[in-house]
Amino acid sequence: xxxxxxxxxxxxxxxxxxxxxxxxxxxxxxxxxxxxxxxxxxxxxxxxxxxxxxxxxxxxxxxxxxxxxxxxxxxxxxxxxxxxxxxxxxxxxxxxxxxxxxxxxxxxxxxxxxxxxxxxxxxxxxxxxxxxxxxxxxxxxxxxxxxxxxxxxxxxxxxxxxxxxxxxxxxxxxxxxxxxxxxxxxxxxxxxxxxxxxxxxxxxxxxxxxxxxxxxxxxxxxxxxxxxxxxxxxxxxxxxxxxxxxxxxxxxxxxxxxxxxxxxxxxxxxxxxxxxxxxxxxxxxxxxxxxxxxxxxxxxxxxxxxxxxxxxxxxxxxxxxxxxxxxxxxxxxxxxxxxxxxxxxxxxxxxxxxxxxxxxxxxxxxxxxxxxxxxxxxxxxxxxxxxxxxxxxxxxxxxxxxxxxxxxxxxxxxxxxxxxxxxxxxxxxxxxxxxxxxxxxxxxxxxxxxxxxxxxxxxxxxxxxxxxxxxxxxxxxxxxxxxxxxxxxxxx
Ligand code: SF4
Numbered sequence: 038x039x040x041x042x043x044x045x046x047x048x049x050x051x052x053x054x055x056x057x058x059x060x061x062x063x064x065x066x067x068x069x070x071x072x073x074x075x076x077x078x079x080x081x082x083x084x085x086x087x088x089x090x091x092x093x094x095x096x097x098x099x100x101x102x103x104x105x106x107x108x109x110x111x112x113x114x115x116x117x118x119x120x121x122x123x124x125x126x127x128x129x130x131x132x133x134x135x136x137x138x139x140x141x142x143x144x145x146x147x148x149x150x151x152x153x154x155x156x157x158x159x160x161x162x163x164x165x166x167x168x169x170x171x172x173x174x175x176x177x178x179x180x181x182x183x184x185x186x187x188x189x190x191x192x193x194x195x196x197x198x199x200x201x202x203x204x205x206x207x208x209x210x211x212x213x214x215x216x217x218x219x220x221x222x223x224x225x226x227x228x229x230x231x232x233x234x235x236x237x238x239x240x241x242x243x244x245x246x247x248x249x250x251x252x253x254x255x256x257x258x259x260x261x262x263x264x265x266x267x268x269x270x271x272x273x274x275x276x277x278x279x280x281x282x283x284x285x286x287x288x289x290x291x292x293x294x295x296x297x298x299x300x301x302x303x304x305x306x307x308x309x310x311x312x313x314x315x316x317x318x319x320x321x322x323x324x325x326x327x328x329x330x331x332x333x334x335x336x337x338x339x340x341x342x343x344x345x346x347x348x349x350x351x352x353x354x355x356x357x358x359x360x361x362x363x364x365x366x367x368x369x370x371x372x373x374x375x376x377x378x379x380x381x382x383x384x385x386x387x388x389x390x391x392x393x394x395x396x397x398x399x400x401x402x403x404x405x406x407x408x409x410x411x412x413x414x415x416x417x418x419x420x421x422x423x424x425x426x427x428x429x430x431x432x433x434x435x436x437x438x439x440x441x442x443x444x445x446x447x448x449x450x451x452x453x454x455x456x457x458x459x460x461x462x463x464x465x466x467x468x469x470x471x472x473x474x475x476x477x478x479x480x481x482x483x484x485x486x487x488x489x490x491x492x493x494x495x496x497x498x499x500x501x502x503x504x505x506x507x508x509x510x511x512x513x514x515x516x517x518x519x520x521x522x523x524x525x526x527x528x529x
Contacts, residue, residue, distance in 0.1 A: 043233075043305045043406070048194045048210060050230035050301065052218035054080065057300075059220045059402045061089075061432040064521040067383075067396075067425035071416055074403035080219070085523040089432055090399075091215035093181050094119040095224025100179040100211065100231070102127050102254065102275040103282065104136075107143035107175035111162050111193060112183025116215075117146040126254055126472075127275070133256035133473060136276050143173040149185050158191050166200040166208060176279040177207045179231065187214035207279070209235045219432075220400050222297055222375070229302035232274070232282055237310060240287040247271050249291035249312065251299030255475030259292075262330075262479070265346045266339050273302065286310035290336045294319055294474050296405045296412050297377035304406035316409040319377070320478050322384035323358070324421045325414070354480035361487035362390035368494060371445055371461075373397040373431070373438055374453030378474055380414035382451050385477045387422035389487045394445045395427025397438050429521065435460060439511055440520040442466060449494055465504030467493040 062081035110117035124142035293299035334343025450461030461468030
């Protein structure tokens with residue numbers, strides 16, 4: 038399928054369903070989804086839906102974590118309620134990345150009210166930008182739009198341009214209002230589009246040892262890995278600065294911890310700034326870790342260093358992985374997570390010898406912005422380990438998850454987002470959420486994850502007790518329906 042090219046002249050990034058053909062509803066197997074989604078699979082709509090994620094929170098997730106930036110949510114104050122979550126994330130995860138004194142987060146809202154929706158919110162935004170500049174003295178101000186500011190048609194781009202000229206720092210318009218897209222991860226693209234448009238500058242010279250790592254807030258495993266190649270990571274965006282983002286254009290290469298997250302920025306850095314992207318999927322599972330280190334070696338012209346590192350790590354970790362496989366053999370699991378990280382967890386589980394009973398993945402991108410199928414962990418996972426049954430694209434619909442878990446009753450539930458593990462626990466299923474997306478990477482990641490899984494399965498007393506006392510909000514009627522009973526039209 039054709040993917041629209043990166044165009045940094047546009048204020049808003051094209052949404053994922055248009056750009057990549059992304060879908061939010063599907064039931065079947067992983068192989069079926071891969072096959073059908075590359076042949077024009079149409080999205081299915083639900084005749085009943087619980088609340089879904091909003092792009093503004095995903096844009097906030099990336100820009101709130103820039104150390105010397107400030108963020109203004111331009112809308113009713115309720116739209117900024119999710120932003121505190123990232124201030125928390127920023128603070129608690131800073132030790133994982135060696136940031137000793139994380140800066141205080143600078144998060145504001147223009148607090149649009151009814152009168153503003155009649156008379157416009159432009160002046161309020163202009164005033165807010167000035168006040169934030171005076172109070173916080175940030176090196177960049179990001180403006181997140183919301184449904185209200187988009188519906189009333191505020192000219193946010195002009196206000197940003199005028200403020201930028203007056204203040205002498207970048208003021209970045211990030212059009213990410215929730216109703217623009219049914220795929221909430223469009224918000225990541227919106228944040229990155231703003232950064233690529235307004236912060237990243239053409240390279241002055243090309244570095245030979247800095248590699249961009251587009252990631253969430255995972256622990257610093259890349260410093261050790263890259264050191265074997267004489268290189269070091271430049272993490273984007275958590276704990277980055279305006280300076281480090283501006284010159285990310287000078288890196289020798291970019292890698293992604295999660296293609297769902299970094300698809301757009303990886304492609305923008307390559308297409309617009311000449312930074313080559315490693316176009317193989319991230320290193321989850323033994324076969325994929327081999328491929329990833331070899332791709333890294335190839336792009337750095339250090340193939341032998343890659344082979345040496347693979348051999349050294351395999352000698353150390355393969356016996357431990359084999360011992361874990363013996364203990365976990367035959368145990369069953371279910372995964373619920375965002376797309377690429379969910380695919381990563383499926384690879385981890387199957388590499389550890391576990392049987393995956395199914396997955397509820399929040400959305401599906403048939404292809405990423407670089408157009409390379411090898412970038413897709415699900416494709417690689419199906420090739421390496423076979424098909425995954427009961428593979429649903431669930432748009433984070435918890436009523437579908439509870440119904441499915443109740444039927445499949447796996448030995449463990451692996452979840453990525455807070456709030457999802459509770460459903461497994463209430464059903465007496467040990468449930469594990471690990472926020473550090475780098476935790477399962479590489480050969481050593483399989484050992485780390487395997488040990489956590491074993492511990493969760495072996496210590497199930499709490500969830501078994503919880504099951505006896507928990508109240509299930511769903512009716513018997515719903516639990517006797519098929520989980521995707523409300524997933525209706527639009528498909529083929
Ligand atoms: S931007 Fe729209 S979808 Fe998002 S929180 Fe505000 S009103 Fe809700």
